[in-house]
Amino acid sequence: MPHTTTNLLVHLIFSTKQRCALIKPDFEKDLHAYLGGIIRQIGGTALCINGTRDHVHLLVRVPAYGPGGTTPELSVHLLNRAGQAMNELKAEVSPRTGEQQIDLPLAALPPGEYVLEIKTSDATELVGFRVTG
Numbered sequence: 001m002p003h004t005t006t007n008l009l010v011h012l013i014f015s016t017k018q019r020c021a022l023i024k025p026d027f028e029k030d031l032h033a034y035l036g037g038i039i040r041q042i043g044g045t046a047l048c049i050n051g052t053r054d055h056v057h058l059l060v061r062v063p064a065y066g067p068g069g070t071t072p073e074l075s076v077h078l079l080n081r082a083g084q085a086m087n088e089l090k091a092e093v094s095p096r097t098g099e100q101q102i103d104l105p106l107a108a109l110p111p112g113e114y115v116l117e118i119k120t121s122d123a124t125e126l127v128g129f130r131v132t133g
Contacts, residue, residue: 021053079115
């Protein structure tokens, strides 16, 4: 059964103006807690927050969903090696996980190189793969 997992991690760095040593030890923990609260408000998870007197590092897991928590509409095409569309594939939302799934008929493809073109309203991702006989 096909499935997908998204683990979108982002490394953010915030710096003080002109890298001045303005982050004092007496409020550093409060600053980190405040930044963690902002991450929670946007639906993310702060995995690690740390830094020095002039900057803060955040490792954040963010949701891979559209605005308002909606699942983005996907357009998926199977392309041949020359980039010509062969089939349009349907992306369906799994009732169990809520993630989108694509059934890819590998057994029906002759040996060769192929590309999946996955589009949303604001991004395109190309995934190349090879079928061997």
